[in-house]
Amino acid sequence: MGKIEQFNYDNGIVRNFAVATAIWGLVGMLVGVLIAFQIFTPGLNMGPELTFGRLRPLHTNAAIFAFVGNGIFMGVYYSLQRLLKTRMFSDMLSKIHFWGWQLIIVSAALTLPFGITSAKEYAELEWPIDIAIALVWIVFGLNMFGTILKRRENHLYVAIWFYIATWITVTVLHVVNNLEYPWSWIKSYPVFAGVQDALVQWWYGHNAVAFFLTTPYLGLMYYFMPKAANRPVYSYKLSIVHFWALIFIYIWAGPHHLLYTSLPDWAQSLGTVFSIMLIAPSWGGMLNGLLTLRGAWDRVRDDPILKMMVVAVAAYGMSTFEGPMLSIKSINAISHYTDWTIGHVHIGTLGWNGLLTFGILYWLIPRLYNTKLHSVKMANAHFWISTLGIVFYALPLYWAGWTQSLMWKQFTPEGFLQYGSFLETVTQIIPMYMIRAFGGTLYFSGVILMLINLWKTAKSGHLIANEAAEAPAREEYVAHAGEYWHKWIERKPIQMLIASAILILIGGMVEIIPMLTIGSNIPKIASVKPYTPLELQGRDIYIREGCLGCHSQMIRPFRSETERYGEYSKSGEFVYDHPFLWGSKRTGPDLQREGGKYPDSWHYYHMMDPESMSAGSIMPPYPWLARRDLDLTYTAAKIKTLQSLGVPYPKGYAEKANDDLIKQAQDIAASLKKDGIETENLATKEIVALIAYLQRLGTDIKPSTGAVPTSN
Amino acid sequence: MFKHIINSSGNVNWMAILALLTFMFIFVISIVLIFRKDKKYLDHMAHLPLDDDEDSYSSTTLKQ
Numbered sequence: 001m002g003k004i005e006q007f008n009y010d011n012g013i014v015r016n017f018a019v020a021t022a023i024w025g026l027v028g029m030l031v032g033v034l035i036a037f038q039i040f041t042p043g044l045n046m047g048p049e050l051t052f053g054r055l056r057p058l059h060t061n062a063a064i065f066a067f068v069g070n071g072i073f074m075g076v077y078y079s080l081q082r083l084l085k086t087r088m089f090s091d092m093l094s095k096i097h098f099w100g101w102q103l104i105i106v107s108a109a110l111t112l113p114f115g116i117t118s119a120k121e122y123a124e125l126e127w128p129i130d131i132a133i134a135l136v137w138i139v140f141g142l143n144m145f146g147t148i149l150k151r152r153e154n155h156l157y158v159a160i161w162f163y164i165a166t167w168i169t170v171t172v173l174h175v176v177n178n179l180e181y182p183w184s185w186i187k188s189y190p191v192f193a194g195v196q197d198a199l200v201q202w203w204y205g206h207n208a209v210a211f212f213l214t215t216p217y218l219g220l221m222y223y224f225m226p227k228a229a230n231r232p233v234y235s236y237k238l239s240i241v242h243f244w245a246l247i248f249i250y251i252w253a254g255p256h257h258l259l260y261t262s263l264p265d266w267a268q269s270l271g272t273v274f275s276i277m278l279i280a281p282s283w284g285g286m287l288n289g290l291l292t293l294r295g296a297w298d299r300v301r302d303d304p305i306l307k308m309m310v311v312a313v314a315a316y317g318m319s320t321f322e323g324p325m326l327s328i329k330s331i332n333a334i335s336h337y338t339d340w341t342i343g344h345v346h347i348g349t350l351g352w353n354g355l356l357t358f359g360i361l362y363w364l365i366p367r368l369y370n371t372k373l374h375s376v377k378m379a380n381a382h383f384w385i386s387t388l389g390i391v392f393y394a395l396p397l398y399w400a401g402w403t404q405s406l407m408w409k410q411f412t413p414e415g416f417l418q419y420g421s422f423l424e425t426v427t428q429i430i431p432m433y434m435i436r437a438f439g440g441t442l443y444f445s446g447v448i449l450m451l452i453n454l455w456k457t458a459k460s461g462h463l464i465a466n467e468a469a470e471a472p473a474r475e476e477y478v479a480h481a482g483e484y485w486h487k488w489i490e491r492k493p494i495q496m497l498i499a500s501a502i503l504i505l506i507g508g509m510v511e512i513i514p515m516l517t518i519g520s521n522i523p524k525i526a527s528v529k530p531y532t533p534l535e536l537q538g539r540d541i542y543i544r545e546g547c548l549g550c551h552s553q554m555i556r557p558f559r560s561e562t563e564r565y566g567e568y569s570k571s572g573e574f575v576y577d578h579p580f581l582w583g584s585k586r587t588g589p590d591l592q593r594e595g596g597k598y599p600d601s602w603h604y605y606h607m608m609d610p611e612s613m614s615a616g617s618i619m620p621p622y623p624w625l626a627r628r629d630l631d632l633t634y635t636a637a638k639i640k641t642l643q644s645l646g647v648p649y650p651k652g653y654a655e656k657a658n659d660d661l662i663k664q665a666q667d668i669a670a671s672l673k674k675d676g677i678e679t680e681n682l683a684t685k686e687i688v689a690l691i692a693y694l695q696r697l698g699t700d701i702k703p704s705t706g707a708v709p710t711s712n
Numbered sequence: 713m714f715k716h717i718i719n720s721s722g723n724v725n726w727m728a729i730l731a732l733l734t735f736m737f738i739f740v741i742s743i744v745l746i747f748r749k750d751k752k753y754l755d756h757m758a759h760l761p762l763d764d765d766e767d768s769y770s771s772t773t774l775k776q
Contacts (some may be wrong), residue, residue, distance in 0.1 A: 079761070082761070082764045083760055083761065085764070153760065155756070155757060155760070157757060157760040157761065158757070159761070222761075223761050226758075226761045226762060227761055227762070230762070231762075232755075232758035232759050232761075232762060233758050233761075236754045236757050236758040237746045237747065237749075237754065240742060240746045241739070241742055241743055241746060244738055244739070244742040245735075245738075245739055245742070248734075248735055248738055249735065252731065270731070273732070274731070277732075277735070469764070503738070506731070506734060507731070510730075510731060
């Protein structure tokens with residue numbers, strides 16, 4: 001044994017991340033509660049910055065990257081130091097990491113409500129913030145690997161394997177999905193278009209769930225559950241198999257978000273097959289977590305921390321069973337675009353991430369402050385409130401999802417859609433939305449209770465910013481004959497990093513590279529042309545307002561959909577879509593064939609007051625679109641950017657684009673005037689651009705309208 | 713039932729088969745290697761989270 005060395009654990013940084021977790025959790029969930037009410041109360045959409053479309057990405061980003069993100073760092077900084085018996089590599093890097101991450105969160109809160117978004121789900125932040133995320137993530141990586149390299153414990157516990165795999169995979173995902181070409185200091189278009197963009201996005205989107213919400217939290221489970229139960233993990237062998245199987249399979253599953261879309265069939269099949277395979281490692285991990293409590297189940301009765309952890313792991317089991325089921329095409333045909341998906345996701349986030357985080361916070365804060373928890377009673381109350389909150393949140397959404405899907409697909413004996421008006425299928429589920437909002441509020445109130453409890457706990461003790469520890473110095477490891485290479489990998493973090501990287505790259509490359517390189521995957525359609533400058537501006541307004549949060553642009557090849565919306569979507573229709581805007585939820589109807597369905601004036605009135613055109617609509621009004629002048633400053637820059645991404649605008653078109661734009665705007669304004677809309681300078685307003693875009697949607701392949709779209 | 717699932721998920725092409733084989737390879741290798749480890753090593757690994765402090769009972773942080 002080496003010489004015993006004295007050192008300190010850095011608890012200050014753990015405390016900072018814990019505080020950030022709790023506060024951002026509160027903020028993210030508050031926004032969640034607000035949008036849960038907004039969805040059935042259009043009047044709660046208070047002005048442009050506070051509409052559902054703009055707040056929804058703020059909620060998802062806050063929940064994933066602010067709440068869970070800080071939760072990951074809190075758990076990693078605590079467990080890494082103790083598992084490796086050393087202080088973090090650099091206090092300075094820890095600080096840069098902490099403040100950098102908080103600054104990124106603040107910049108998200110300052111851009112998303114203003115409509116500065118790249119439209120990619122869970123990757124909405126624009127390019128300057130993407131670069132900041134990459135830099136801070138690298139700082140985290142340096143700090144983590146530095147710590148691993150200066151460790152006193154030879155072996156890397158399985159939790160650290162999960163941290164390493166998380167770090168490398170998130171790096172790859174973030175970089176590839178955010179390849180974008182800026183057209184201003186804050187805005188950009190993604191490099192990929194249409195189907196390719198969709199595949200890359202959902203390869204990322206699914207793995208944001210896998211490698212941000214799951215693998216790092218599994219690492220935390222493997223550390224904090226044994227701690228809380230005071231017994232080692234049920235089977236270390238199982239944890240190793242869990243690790244390798246999970247990271248290898250997870251990366252392939254992304255295309256299950258795109259079943260029955262225009263994505264080539266082979267990619268959809270891969271998504272399905274790997275998603276079903278995922279049950280095995282996921283449930284292996286879940287059982288390993290639950291069985292860790294063997295012989296300690298009596299304590300689960302009175303210990304709120306263990307209760308929370310048990311329900312968290314059970315929620316992990318439920319959502320990892322449900323996920324593969326939803327990836328079977330015939331089930332996905334029912335669930336996709338409905339609230340079922342939202343219910344599914346929240347079992348994962350509220351149950352798995354939320355309750356595990358709360359359990360860890362209740363365990364950690366008393367230790368950091370060298371005191372006892374202020375009130376076990378309050379923590380128990382929190383457990384019940386949040387568990388009930390999840391039930392009240394998820395069940396109505398399952399109900400709503402099934403109801404809506406069945407209504408969408410119901411035909412009369414004569415062969416017509418029974419619920420031909422989409423609105424009927426929305427008003428039917430509004431009571432479910434109300435119960436969901438109640439469930440969310442319940443869960444949120446539990447968090448307030450926790451904050452009070454933790455605040456009082458902290459006040460009753462003193463922060464031990466530097467906790468004294470001692471451990472023998474690390475011995476030089478002498479390899480002995482017959483040593484297996486697994487042991488060799490497991491002792492060497494860099495080998496571990498490389499092995500994980502290879503595993504996750506196999507899946508990513510096999511799926512994505514053929515899509516990017518083989519032309520036959522996306523059959524061209526000759527009549528599909530680039531957007532006119534006015535339509536392009538309208539499309540950017542559509543993105544800014546977050547319309548895709550509630551409207552899809554992807555008609556699946558089902559009779560119930562082609563009857564309702566028109567011809568099903570073809571991959572060749574999206575080749576100039578930077579970014580793709582297929583959406584993933586239909587709170588409102590699909591818009592892919594919206595063009596030419598209604599007169600321009602219908603859209604005008606509908607945007608000013610949706611209820612004037614569809615009584616009972618829950619869509620918020622957008623009156624500012626008729627007040628705001630369309631910004632023409634960047635038209636040329638946008639066209640040039642798209643040209644360099646391969647969109648075939650004629651040479652030198654960028655300079656003339658605004659002339660065409662004004663002409664088309666005047667045509668639309670004239671048509672609006674003809675229908676009695678007399679607003680002053682209508683041709684210069686944003687609403688005209690949005691109408692141009694909506695009227696263009698899906699018309700390229702309609703033989704009657706011809707190849708070149710016009711506004712009327 | 714499984715036949716139905718496979719059929720309805722379309723043509724599982726060579727890539728899926730290759731991926732499945734790669735996965736089986738990794739799965740089998742990791743199982744073989746981990747089951748050849750000695751018990752002492754596994755115990756040491758499993759106890760790593762617990763050997764840094766004596767009072768790991770979460771209940772000790774709770775006022776009863």
